[in-house]
Amino acid sequence: VIVGVVRCGRTDRAMTPVQAGLNPDEEAVVEIRPEWVEALAGLADFSHVWLLTWLRASAEPPRAPTRQTPFLLQQQGREVGTFAMRGPSRPTPIGLSLVRVLAVARDAVRFAGVDMVDGTPVLDIKPYVPAFDRPAGEVRAGWYDEIELATASTPTSLGRTEGEGDADGPA
Amino acid sequence: VIVGVVRCGRTDRAMTPVQAGLNPDEEAVVEIRPEWVEALAGLADFSHVWLLTWLRASAEPPRAPTRQTPFLLQQQGREVGTFAMRGPSRPTPIGLSLVRVLAVARDAVRFAGVDMVDGTPVLDIKPYVPAFDRPAGEVRAGWYDEIELATASTPTSLGRTEGEGDADGPA
Numbered sequence: 001v002i003v004g005v006v007r008c009g010r011t012d013r014a015m016t017p018v019q020a021g022l023n024p025d026e027e028a029v030v031e032i033r034p035e036w037v038e039a040l041a042g043l044a045d046f047s048h049v050w051l052l053t054w055l056r057a058s059a060e061p062p063r064a065p066t067r068q069t070p071f072l073l074q075q076q077g078r079e080v081g082t083f084a085m086r087g088p089s090r091p092t093p094i095g096l097s098l099v100r101v102l103a104v105a106r107d108a109v110r111f112a113g114v115d116m117v118d119g120t121p122v123l124d125i126k127p128y129v130p131a132f133d134r135p136a137g138e139v140r141a142g143w144y145d146e147i148e149l150a151t152a153s154t155p156t157s158l159g160r161t162e163g164e165g166d167a168d169g170p171a
Numbered sequence: 172v173i174v175g176v177v178r179c180g181r182t183d184r185a186m187t188p189v190q191a192g193l194n195p196d197e198e199a200v201v202e203i204r205p206e207w208v209e210a211l212a213g214l215a216d217f218s219h220v221w222l223l224t225w226l227r228a229s230a231e232p233p234r235a236p237t238r239q240t241p242f243l244l245q246q247q248g249r250e251v252g253t254f255a256m257r258g259p260s261r262p263t264p265i266g267l268s269l270v271r272v273l274a275v276a277r278d279a280v281r282f283a284g285v286d287m288v289d290g291t292p293v294l295d296i297k298p299y300v301p302a303f304d305r306p307a308g309e310v311r312a313g314w315y316d317e318i319e320l321a322t323a324s325t326p327t328s329l330g331r332t333e334g335e336g337d338a339d340g341p342a
Contacts, residue, residue, distance in 0.1 A: 001262040001263045003254075003262045003263070006321065017239060018303075019303045020302075020303070021300075021303040021305075021307075024242050024307060035237075036237060036253060036254075036262060037237075037251075038237035038238055039237040039253040039254045039255075040254055041237075041238055041239070041252030041255060042251040042252050042254070042256075042313055042314065043235030043254050043255045043313075045257065045311060045313030045314065046256070046311060046312055046313045047306070047308075047309060047310050047311040047312075049254075049308045050185035050267065052263065052265060052267075061203055062219060065333065066206075066207060066208075066209035066210040066212075067209055067212055067235065068212070075222060078211060079212075079229070079332070080213040081209060081210045081213050082207075082210040082212060083174075083207075083210045083211055083214050083220075083295075083296040083298070084210075084212060084214045084216070084217065084298055085213075085298065086211035086297055086300060086303065088199070090295055091172040091174050091207060091210070091294070091295060092172045092174070092223065092294040092295045094223060094265065094294065094295060096223075096267070096297060096302055098306060098330060099305070100308075106310060107275070110337055111249040118294065122264040123253075123262070124261055124262060124263045124265060125254040126254070126257055126267060126326050127254070127256065127257065127312065127315070128208050128306060128310065129191070129192075129257060129312045129315045130190060130310055130312060131190070131192050131258065131312075132190045132191070132193075132269065132318050133192070133269055134192075134305065135218065135219045135269060135271070135303070136192075136195060137218075137271075138218060138241065139218050139219060139299065139301055140216060140217060140218040141217055141218075141298065141300045141302075142214075142216030142217045142297065143216065143296060144298070144300045144302065144331065149302050155234065156231070166281045169206075
């Protein structure tokens with residue numbers, strides 16, 4: 001079920017930041033469909049929410065690879081398993097973006113943290129709850145711990161060759 | 172696309188903890204389907220992963236309510252918008268569980284943090300990456316900030332009346 005659509009200033013996936021956390025200040029809006037407007041009640045009391053988005057453009061192949069080279073490892077040319085990365089080409093192409101809530105209007109949520117293109121369908125909005133979403137104890141993040149994560153990194157800035165792959169945003 | 176299935180010791184949703192974060196030590200396994208086994212490469216280097224699960228039992232109504240009373244507010248009898256809560260009855264019934272990785276075998280992931288029943292389909296596994304999944308700055312979590320979150324809370328322990336609602340796990 002599509003509950004809303006993202007309206008933002010990005011249209012080219014290759015030039016869109018790969019993760020909301022790496023582009024935390026850019027603002028955008030989720031326009032909520034009329035039948036889900038009431039579900040926003042109480043959301044303004046949360047500072048952050050998860051947006052679950054639908055990532056697959058209709059032109060893309062239905063079957064994602066089991067191993068691939070993440071944008072962030074493009075320079076190294078290193079492959080990892082699809083479950084060990086956050087790239088958009090996934091078995092179930094659902095993106096998970098942690099964004100900051102700026103304002104909740106009657107039928108829209110203004111937020112900061114853009115890693116999707118204009119028109120991206122939103123499947124669900126979940127409030128960020130520290131007790132559920134913050135790991136207890138030590139965290140190890142595999143290959144992400146070994147690289148530098150530059151703000152506003154995009155597939156293009158990370159060296160993706162034009163036309164290569166079919167990735168289209170974050171996951 | 173279903174990439175695997177959870178095998179755990181819970182069968183009754185009413186007696187299953189409402190969130191992995193409130194039941195962090197109970198162990199379970201995701202059995203990965205043969206065609207996705209290769210996608211596990213590198214996952215053992217991560218301490219935590221997100222499991223995206225499919226929450227809807229076939230017997231359930233297709234349309235979730237826009238407002239409802241979360242299990243955690245059952246005693247107070249308070250309603251909130253569906254986007255301001257994590258309960259399982261949602262427009263797109265996808266659960267988001269943060270679990271701790273214990274071991275990655277060839278075709279299975281052993282984890283700690285059970286908030287789903289045996290047989291729950293897994294749609295995706297994403298690694299937890301602090302730079303993407305940890306909010307910067309102050310966090311406000313609405314009504315969750317006002318209540319006490321007891322470990323191992325279940326719908327039943329939280330006072331859900333038997334047979335009421337059709338909720339079936341976390342989201």
